[in-house]
Structures are given as structure tokens and as C-alpha cells.
Amino acid sequence: MHKSKKNKNFSPPFKQVGQPLIFDENVTRPTVQYTPTKTETFIYNSEKLDSFVQVDEFTYSAQPQVIHWINIFGVDNLNLIARLKDILNIDPLTLEDIVHLNQRPKIDEFSDYIYIIVKMLYLDSAVNEIKTEQIxxxxxxxxxxxxxxxxxxxxxxxxxxxxIPQSTLRNRSADFLVYSLLDTIIDYYFVILENLSDKIEDLDEKITLNPDQKTISTILNIKKQLIYFRKSITPLRETFRYFQQTDSPLINKETLKFFMSIHDHVFIAIDNLETLKDLLSGMYDNYLTSISNKMNEIMKVLTTIATIFIPLTFIAGIYGMNFNHMPELKWKFGYPLSLFSMAVISGIMILFFK
Known part of the structure; x- marks a missing residue:
């Protein structure tokens, strides 16, 4: 078993107290139903490239000056994951973290390998939400x-x-491949941010023109996505600080500056996220103000109508009383005079409220 050389700023792998490790040699792994695991392998250097796909299997044989990239889809085939320990001498604690999902992003450094956990985010167009996946x-x-x-x-x-034989990736070591994987994941964060920004811009225009009940639902949905996004990427701010402190022989000096740029991109993504969050909060306040103003306009109209009808109701109530001695009731001009008085009063009040 490897002795880890972890930085003090990074937490140890998660394990529940008293729970046996699935990948300990003396523990029988449970038999579970799983979807066949697909593995995608690239074996390359500057001169050649071999690539192939396997199911429930992967191929690795150490060769000098040749890099293996093995991309495994699915982590519920425990026997396949256990082969990582047998072939590459991977620490059982690392294998535990691989199969126990929903881990926080982190970097663990061991004697002859580095283990990284990041969150890959993507947009699920079917439900119009952000989904996350542990890588x-x-x-x-x-x-x-x-x-x-x-x-x-x-x-x-x-x-x-x-x-592409002439590409930088084909002519660099494994650390540049790791950088490329991380950089691609982080770059897609900006695609999601741009999508959310477009939604907020459209929503702002809708609030200005005609806010309705669906508007508040949309605001709350985007706010939920921003919170989910922030929770997924904020830990990377501390995690990628590892590249400022490490002296691992696996990282070439010329590649280190690229890893530092990823750290900067994470800060930019978080800053953009906070900006969108502030815009959405202001938009929510604008929505409430708009609805309040709209309600005030309605109340103003209703109050005006009610105020106009108060004197008219008073006149109608006076002459609606059934007393015998009301001379106006028997006057032939009494009815038209009452209507004329009501019309004059209504006109005066309408002019007043304008």
C-alpha cells in the first residue's frame, strides 16, 4: 500500500467509521447488477496513435515514451475497478473514492500517482437543468x-x-493530457454561464415589458441552478491551489503554468457566477416592484371608480327613500334633474382625478 504525501490543506479520502473497505483484500465484494462498462483507450506518442474500445475490460502495459489514456464509462463494475489496484497498484482508499460518488473536488498525491476529483457539468436540454457528474x-x-x-x-x-500528429497534445507528456482534460471541463463551465446569462437577459426584457406568474417560477429555477453551480465549482478554488504548492515529479515546469491558468479560470468562473447571482437578485426585486406598481395601478382605477360612485349612490339613496312628503318626487323635472346632477358630478370628479 502506498503512503500518501498529501498536502495539509487537502482532506483525506472519505470513509465511514466502522465500514470495511470494498477493495480490501480480505473483504468479499458484493455482487451487483450493472450496465456493461465501456472503456476507451488511446495509446500514443508523437509518432503513432492506437485507439480502441472494450467492454468490461481495459488494457494497459507500461511502455517507455508511450502514454496511455484510458477513459472508463461507469464505475459500478467493482471487479473492473479492482483491477486498477492489481495492475497499477492504486491505493484501496482511492478506489473507494472512485465508486463512492458525490465526493467533494480534491487532489490527493501519492508516491507514484496523483488522484483528482472534479465535477463535470452539462446542460440537460430535456429538463432544462444543470446536471453534474463526478470525474x-x-x-x-x-x-x-x-x-x-x-x-x-x-x-x-x-x-x-x-x-492530429502535429498537435501539442501528441508531443507532450501525460501531465499535459491531464491539463487538457481539466481545462476542457472548466471551459464548459463558461458555456453554461453564457447560457444562464442569455436566459437572465431574456427574462429581464420580459419583466420590463410584461411580467406574469411564470416569470417568478423562471427566476426561482435559474436561482436554483446558480446555487447548484456554485456548490459544484467553489471547492475548486482551494483544490487547484495544490498546483501552487506541489513539487511532484509528475508535473513538468513548462506545464505548471498551464495548470496555474486553470486556477485563474476557476476564479473567473466564480466571479461571473456571483455577477449573475447579483443580477438575478436585482431582477427579482424589479419583478416585485413591477408587480407592486401594477397592483397599485389597478387599485387606483378601482378607487377612482368607487369614489365617483359615492356621490351618485348618495343621490340615488336620498331619492330612493319612500317618504310621502318629498316634493321632488312629484315634480316633472325631478328625474331628468337628478340624472343631470349625477352626470355633472361624475364629470367634475373625472376631471379632478385626471
């Missing part, structure tokens, strides 16, 4: 293994670069 990255001298919860990711630009 685990095992990074050694000549291998990078990325493990995802399900098939589908944002790594297509990396796959395209690997198929």
Missing part, C-alpha cells in the same frame, strides 16, 4: 485514467487533437 482522474508517469459515472462527456476536442 475521477488517476495520473501517473505514462498513464492517465479518467473514470466517469456514465457515457457522454465534453472531451471530444481532446479526442480530435490526439488524432
Amino acid at each position: 475521477s482522474i488517476l495520473w501517473g508517469k505514462n498513464f492517465v485514467i479518467s473514470l466517469q459515472q456514465r457515457e457522454g462527456d465534453v472531451f471530444d476536442p481532446i479526442r480530435k487533437q490526439l488524432r
Whole structure:
């Protein structure tokens, strides 16, 4: 078992007290039903590239000057995950973190590999919500293994670069592949931020023109997504500080500046997120103000109408009393004079309220 060389600023892997490790040698792993695990393998250097797909299996054989990228879709095949320990001598605690999802983003450094957890975010157009997926990255001298919860990711630009012999990715070491994976994940955060920004802009225009009951539902939905987004990426601010402190031999000096740029991008993403959050809060206040003004206009109209009818009702009430001695009731001009008086009073009050 490896002895980890973890930085004091990073928390140890999660494990419930008293719960045996699934990947301990003396523990029988439970048999579970799972969807067949797909593995995608790229074996490359500056001169050649081999790529293939396997099911419930992966291939690795250490070769000098050759990098292996193994992308595994699905982490519920425990026997397949256990092979990482057998082939690459991965610490059982690391394997525990891989299969126990909903971990916080973190970086753990061991004697001959680095383990990274990040959150990959994407937009689910079917329900119009942000979805998250835990990505685990095992990074050694000549291998990078990325493990995802399900098939589908944002790594297509990396796959395209690997198929170009002259690309920077093909001519760099494994640390540049790790940088590319992290950078692609972080870049997609900005795609989501842009999408949310467009929604907020459209919503602002709708609030200005014609706010309705659906508007508040939309505001609350976007606010919920922003909170979910913030919860997913904020821990990266501290996690990626690791690159400012590490002296790991797995990271070349010329690649370190690229990792530092990812750290800067995380800060920019969080700043943009806070800006959108402030805009949405202001928009919510504008919505309440708009609804309040709209209600005041309605109340003003109703009050005006009620005020106009008060003297008219008074006149009608006076002459609606059934007393015998009311001379106006028997006067032939009494009825038209009453209507004329009501019309004059109404006109005067309408002019007054204008």
C-alpha cells in the first residue's frame, strides 16, 4: 500500500467509521447488477496513435515514451475497478473514492500517482437543468485514467487533437493530457454561464415589458441552478491551489503554468457566477416592484371608480327613500334633474382625478 504525501490543506479520502473497505483484500465484494462498462483507450506518442474500445475490460502495459489514456464509462463494475489496484497498484482508499460518488473536488498525491476529483457539468436540454457528474482522474508517469459515472462527456476536442500528429497534445507528456482534460471541463463551465446569462437577459426584457406568474417560477429555477453551480465549482478554488504548492515529479515546469491558468479560470468562473447571482437578485426585486406598481395601478382605477360612485349612490339613496312628503318626487323635472346632477358630478370628479 502506498503512503500518501498529501498536502495539509487537502482532506483525506472519505470513509465511514466502522465500514470495511470494498477493495480490501480480505473483504468479499458484493455482487451487483450493472450496465456493461465501456472503456476507451488511446495509446500514443508523437509518432503513432492506437485507439480502441472494450467492454468490461481495459488494457494497459507500461511502455517507455508511450502514454496511455484510458477513459472508463461507469464505475459500478467493482471487479473492473479492482483491477486498477492489481495492475497499477492504486491505493484501496482511492478506489473507494472512485465508486463512492458525490465526493467533494480534491487532489490527493501519492508516491507514484496523483488522484483528482472534479465535477463535470452539462446542460440537460430535456429538463432544462444543470446536471453534474463526478470525474475521477488517476495520473501517473505514462498513464492517465479518467473514470466517469456514465457515457457522454465534453472531451471530444481532446479526442480530435490526439488524432492530429502535429498537435501539442501528441508531443507532450501525460501531465499535459491531464491539463487538457481539466481545462476542457472548466471551459464548459463558461458555456453554461453564457447560457444562464442569455436566459437572465431574456427574462429581464420580459419583466420590463410584461411580467406574469411564470416569470417568478423562471427566476426561482435559474436561482436554483446558480446555487447548484456554485456548490459544484467553489471547492475548486482551494483544490487547484495544490498546483501552487506541489513539487511532484509528475508535473513538468513548462506545464505548471498551464495548470496555474486553470486556477485563474476557476476564479473567473466564480466571479461571473456571483455577477449573475447579483443580477438575478436585482431582477427579482424589479419583478416585485413591477408587480407592486401594477397592483397599485389597478387599485387606483378601482378607487377612482368607487369614489365617483359615492356621490351618485348618495343621490340615488336620498331619492330612493319612500317618504310621502318629498316634493321632488312629484315634480316633472325631478328625474331628468337628478340624472343631470349625477352626470355633472361624475364629470367634475373625472376631471379632478385626471
